[in-house]
Structures are given as structure tokens and as C-alpha cells.
Amino acid sequence: MHPDYPEDDAVMAERLRLCPEGCFALIADDRLLGYAVGHPWRARSVPDLDTLLGALPEPAGAWCIHDVALLPEARGRGAASDLVGLMRDEARRRALPGMVLVAVGNAAGFWHSHGFRPIPEAPPPGYGTGAVLMVREV
Numbered sequence: 001m002h003p004d005y006p007e008d009d010a011v012m013a014e015r016l017r018l019c020p021e022g023c024f025a026l027i028a029d030d031r032l033l034g035y036a037v038g039h040p041w042r043a044r045s046v047p048d049l050d051t052l053l054g055a056l057p058e059p060a061g062a063w064c065i066h067d068v069a070l071l072p073e074a075r076g077r078g079a080a081s082d083l084v085g086l087m088r089d090e091a092r093r094r095a096l097p098g099m100v101l102v103a104v105g106n107a108a109g110f111w112h113s114h115g116f117r118p119i120p121e122a123p124p125p126g127y128g129t130g131a132v133l134m135v136r137e138v
Helices: 009-018 077-095 110-114
Strands: 023-028 031-041 062-070 100-102 132-137
Touching: 009 031, 009 077, 023 077, 031 077, 062 077, 077 100, 110 132
Parallel strands: 062 100
Antiparallel strands: 023 031, 031 062, 100 132
């Protein structure tokens, strides 16, 4: 769903193995329309794109939203906001104080509407020109 930000299947499989509670699928009529992937991580940082983690940090300082992706026909119906809510709920369940992500493309406005704010730290290379590291309190 993100041809400009490709990741090996092994990366997504590892995220699912390390934190199944942070992996969500949006399915309609037996068709995948979108997904969200998140996991505990360090505060004010995100892992490099297309990189295996090996393990999650202990203790974690934030919930990292690794990816939220929807096919065009699934957009505009509140599904992305619902997925963000599920991520926030998991962060709360784990008593993590904050959330962190990289906004790519034109997504910073969407994330801002969900309480995220940009921080001066730069995201890792690979997220593209204009990528913004953003955080919010849980």
C-alpha cells in the first residue's frame, strides 16, 4: 500500500510476532482494505524503515505507530481515526506516556488533527523528503 516506502515482508512479519496486539487489519467482503501496525518503542524516536528490530526495548518509553495504510476506497469514512484510537488504547493499556510516529507525504495534517505535534529531532533516513517526527501524550 506504500510503494514509496517499501518494506520486506520479514519486517512486517516480525512486527506481528513481536507485538500482535499492535497489528490491526481493516477487512470488508474478505478483502484487505487497510492495516495499522504499532509497537512499544523508545520515546521521541522510531526504528529505521525496512529494518528488523530483533526485540522491543525494555522498558519502552512510547508507543510507536509504524504504519497506518488504507486503500483509496477505504478513506474518508473514519477508518484511519478508528485505527489510531485502537493504537492509543493499546498504549494506555501498557501505561506508556506517549506515542511517536513519522508523518510522510502530506499526512502531517491528519496526525496533527489527532493531537500529534512535530518535534525538532529528524526521522531516520529513508522516510523521504518532508518526513516529520511527531509525538503526542497518551
